[in-house]
Amino acid sequence: MWPGRTRNIQRPPIAKINALAHELEGKGRRLINLGQAVLGLPPPKRALQRVHQYLENTETHGYCPDPGLPTLREATASFLSSKKNIKDATASRVMLTCGANQAFVNALLAVTMPGDEVIIFAPYYFDHVFAVKLAGCKPVEVELAFSEGRYHIDFTRLKKALSPRTRVVVLVSPGNPTGRVADAEEIKTLCELCRRNDLRADSRIRSQVGMDRRTNPEVNFESALWLISDETYDLLTFPPAAHVSPAAICPTERTIVLGSFSKTFGLAAWRIGYLYGPNPEFIEETIKVQDALVVCAPVPSQMAALGALEEVDTYVPEAVSELIRRKDSLMSALKSCRTLEAIEPHGSTSVLARITTPVFEDAFAYSRSLLQNQGVITVPGSAFGPHGEGHVRLSFGNQPPSVIAQAGERIRSFENSCT
Amino acid sequence: MWPGRTRNIQRPPIAKINALAHELEGKGRRLINLGQAVLGLPPPKRALQRVHQYLENTETHGYCPDPGLPTLREATASFLSSKKNIKDATASRVMLTCGANQAFVNALLAVTMPGDEVIIFAPYYFDHVFAVKLAGCKPVEVELAFSEGRYHIDFTRLKKALSPRTRVVVLVSPGNPTGRVADAEEIKTLCELCRRNDLRADSRIRSQVGMDRRTNPEVNFESALWLISDETYDLLTFPPAAHVSPAAICPTERTIVLGSFSKTFGLAAWRIGYLYGPNPEFIEETIKVQDALVVCAPVPSQMAALGALEEVDTYVPEAVSELIRRKDSLMSALKSCRTLEAIEPHGSTSVLARITTPVFEDAFAYSRSLLQNQGVITVPGSAFGPHGEGHVRLSFGNQPPSVIAQAGERIRSFENSCT
Numbered sequence: 001m002w003p004g005r006t007r008n009i010q011r012p013p014i015a016k017i018n019a020l021a022h023e024l025e026g027k028g029r030r031l032i033n034l035g036q037a038v039l040g041l042p043p044p045k046r047a048l049q050r051v052h053q054y055l056e057n058t059e060t061h062g063y064c065p066d067p068g069l070p071t072l073r074e075a076t077a078s079f080l081s082s083k084k085n086i087k088d089a090t091a092s093r094v095m096l097t098c099g100a101n102q103a104f105v106n107a108l109l110a111v112t113m114p115g116d117e118v119i120i121f122a123p124y125y126f127d128h129v130f131a132v133k134l135a136g137c138k139p140v141e142v143e144l145a146f147s148e149g150r151y152h153i154d155f156t157r158l159k160k161a162l163s164p165r166t167r168v169v170v171l172v173s174p175g176n177p178t179g180r181v182a183d184a185e186e187i188k189t190l191c192e193l194c195r196r197n198d199l200r201a202d203s204r205i206r207s208q209v210g211m212d213r214r215t216n217p218e219v220n221f222e223s224a225l226w227l228i229s230d231e232t233y234d235l236l237t238f239p240p241a242a243h244v245s246p247a248a249i250c251p252t253e254r255t256i257v258l259g260s261f262s263k264t265f266g267l268a269a270w271r272i273g274y275l276y277g278p279n280p281e282f283i284e285e286t287i288k289v290q291d292a293l294v295v296c297a298p299v300p301s302q303m304a305a306l307g308a309l310e311e312v313d314t315y316v317p318e319a320v321s322e323l324i325r326r327k328d329s330l331m332s333a334l335k336s337c338r339t340l341e342a343i344e345p346h347g348s349t350s351v352l353a354r355i356t357t358p359v360f361e362d363a364f365a366y367s368r369s370l371l372q373n374q375g376v377i378t379v380p381g382s383a384f385g386p387h388g389e390g391h392v393r394l395s396f397g398n399q400p401p402s403v404i405a406q407a408g409e410r411i412r413s414f415e416n417s418c419t
Numbered sequence: 420m421w422p423g424r425t426r427n428i429q430r431p432p433i434a435k436i437n438a439l440a441h442e443l444e445g446k447g448r449r450l451i452n453l454g455q456a457v458l459g460l461p462p463p464k465r466a467l468q469r470v471h472q473y474l475e476n477t478e479t480h481g482y483c484p485d486p487g488l489p490t491l492r493e494a495t496a497s498f499l500s501s502k503k504n505i506k507d508a509t510a511s512r513v514m515l516t517c518g519a520n521q522a523f524v525n526a527l528l529a530v531t532m533p534g535d536e537v538i539i540f541a542p543y544y545f546d547h548v549f550a551v552k553l554a555g556c557k558p559v560e561v562e563l564a565f566s567e568g569r570y571h572i573d574f575t576r577l578k579k580a581l582s583p584r585t586r587v588v589v590l591v592s593p594g595n596p597t598g599r600v601a602d603a604e605e606i607k608t609l610c611e612l613c614r615r616n617d618l619r620a621d622s623r624i625r626s627q628v629g630m631d632r633r634t635n636p637e638v639n640f641e642s643a644l645w646l647i648s649d650e651t652y653d654l655l656t657f658p659p660a661a662h663v664s665p666a667a668i669c670p671t672e673r674t675i676v677l678g679s680f681s682k683t684f685g686l687a688a689w690r691i692g693y694l695y696g697p698n699p700e701f702i703e704e705t706i707k708v709q710d711a712l713v714v715c716a717p718v719p720s721q722m723a724a725l726g727a728l729e730e731v732d733t734y735v736p737e738a739v740s741e742l743i744r745r746k747d748s749l750m751s752a753l754k755s756c757r758t759l760e761a762i763e764p765h766g767s768t769s770v771l772a773r774i775t776t777p778v779f780e781d782a783f784a785y786s787r788s789l790l791q792n793q794g795v796i797t798v799p800g801s802a803f804g805p806h807g808e809g810h811v812r813l814s815f816g817n818q819p820p821s822v823i824a825q826a827g828e829r830i831r832s833f834e835n836s837c838t
Contacts, residue, residue, distance in 0.1 A: 114555035136533035269718035292549035299688035
């Protein structure tokens with residue numbers, strides 16, 4: 001048995017499917033990739049111009065300060081304020097990271113102790129669960145409810161899952177893999193629940209549950225309940241759905257936001273995201289993690305993000321229009337499929353679909369068989385936890401509508417061959 | 420008190436000195452920065468050409484596979500084999516990371532469980548201790564011996580520090596902050612000691628210390644003793660000293676190597692380093708960490724590293740010649756100083772010097788006072804742990820000889836003003 005903590009973590013599921021895809025491509029097969037949930041559009045021109053400027057004007061290519069280039073911290077704060085309604089956003093609360101995943105890890109390591117519990121809604125984004133396990137914390141899955149064709153938080157289940165050791169609740173909206181977008185009412189209820197369960201914020205809770213330091217030595221009485229809001233797909237929503245950030249409508253001293261320039265601006269290769277904290281103290285603590293992990297986000301990537309933000313008003317609406325065309329193309333293709341029942345996404349770059357045929361042992365068998373038979377790459381829902389089993393994720397963000405339509409035909413041929 | 424694990428970590432010491440420096444610069448002071456231990460030379464031309472190529476030829480800027488671009492993995496394996504004598508290096512054992520720090524964190528999280536002990540020679544590179552604490556492990560400091568003008572491993576102290584919970588020994592050579600270069604004999608002794616204390620490799624040890632699963636439930640019997648060799652400054656050595664990698668002269672199934680393109684090629688801004696493991700299984704396990712932390716190293720930075728490696732034969736000898744001029748300039752300037760006794764470095768980009776005046780309360784007070792009075796940025800030795808106290812680190816890699824000579828004059832003026 002592997003002697004380190006990774007033994008409790010599965011191999012990244014996309015890697016497993018990609019390895020098979022790579023093998024098939026080696027044999028000359030032409031595949032259609034509906035696997036990775038990215039925006040497959042060229043980045044804003046201004047992003048690349050800024051990188052060119054950096055290459056031309058920079059003599060020595062040194063570090064920048066840990067939290068990032070001051071100009072980009074300012075630009076990100078303006079973006080948070082103008083595009084996400086986080087009114088009091090300031091540069092001193094912003095940290096640039098090597099993608100949104102690193103922002104999540106920075107926050108997680110700053111606010112938890114090993115042994116703490118972290119609540120994650122399921123089906124979940126698998127890298128969050130990996131990160132929680134790597135941090136020596138315990139992921140606590142809370143299944144999302146599904147009714148009237150959409151996913152939403154089941155507050156009864158959430159209340160049951162909260163314990164004195166809960167340190168973090170993770171919200172991902174727009175959701176991956178669900179494509180769900182939490183609305184203002186849901187977010188307000190969640191924030192209020194977090195606030196009431198924040199042991200440090202409200203010592204009455206502590207006495208109500210009969211805890212004190214002597215009788216509960218295992219409980220960390222410095223604890224606090226943080227809300228980490230992963231807003232990676234924030235601007236990639238489909239009207240009338242619109243993204244709402246907890247930091248915009250019910251901010252507390254424990255509300256953390258993270259986001260991705262990689263996703264919003266087609267800059268995945270550059271690995272650039274950000275972390276936004278409730279106060280400069282949070283950023284100061286997080287700098288300790290930042291220094292140990294990466295020192296600072298890559299400076300050229302920060303220049304790309306700076307250029308991208310300068311073009312946000314023209315680039316994003318066009319990208320979303322194209323994304324909607326791609327989404328509609330996939331939804332329409334899936335409508336005539338007999339083995340998949342698609343759940344309409346309100347944001348993000350993918351569709352989660354329920355597998356309605358009993359032919360396959362599990363979702364992985366479905367995805368593998370579809371790939372082997374028809375050369376369409378998808379991600380089995382089990383990648384997103386036990387509650388994703390029986391589903392498959394199909395990403396539309398990376399392919400033009402014509403290719404997506406072609407994928408639809410292949411899926412229908414697959415149905416004919418396997419039933 | 421801060422409710423997360425970062426409360427046990429000090430603020431990055433360079434950040435503290437830099438904040439003061441920033442304040443002084445705001446008041447118009449002209450500072451000389453001997454703080455950051457980087458190679459302050461322009462990167463290889465080929466590195467920037469490769470980035471230009473990427474910008475011109477790439478339509479969508481997507482991820483690459485988690486371990487990195489296949490071409491760069493190949494090129495790194497060739498580099499390890501030809502420049503570092505790691506004869507059996509193969510691409511499948513290489514992973515590209517967002518700098519050498521992330522390589523260290525990847526390895527650490529892959530091979531440890533929370534609660535494990537990690538041996539670190541002191542004075543140490545502070546980010547290693549931060550990372551160990553963030554991983555929920557316990558850093559165990561083993562003081563380096565100092566005799567005949569140089570630092571070396573004290574094997575008596577090391578043996579005393581080994582326990583059944585020791586999971587990792589970290590070797591940094593060339594050392595930061597010491598500038599020491601471990602020789603072949605020292606490394607062989609270290610490797611042999613690790614091999615003999617690897618519980619999984621040698622079950623006799625287990626019975627010798629009278630341990631079994633029932634009587635020692637707290638011991639992880641899947642444990643193994645890993646050697647992590649941080650070779651960030653590998654090629655930046657000063658003849659006759661030469662870098663020797665444990666993976667070249669006494670490789671085992673538990674020898675991990677990490678290195679930095681950022682440092683060797685003046686690419687700090689691009690955050691690009693690598694991890695090299697004893698077998699593909701190690702890389703497979705580490706991919707789980709890689710995915711959760713950053714997914715992959717930034718692709719444009721990987722292109723820069725690819726270009727840099729193409730120029731290694733011409734760039735590095737020239738860089739080292741310039742580095743030696745800078746080092747000699749600093750050593751000569753320090754010779755006439757009365758309050759600092761410099762320890763000759765055999766590699767890296769900085770000098771550690773003992774503070775010989777009793778005027779200052781501690782190393783931080785010395786560094787702060789030197790900065791305030793004469794505008795020279797240094798790093799107090801206490802940044803590198805208690806065993807660095809009473810010392811100051813002066814980096815020569817980032818300044819031309821003329822500026823270093825000027826810094827020497829300022830230090831002498833400082834001596835006159837404070838004695």
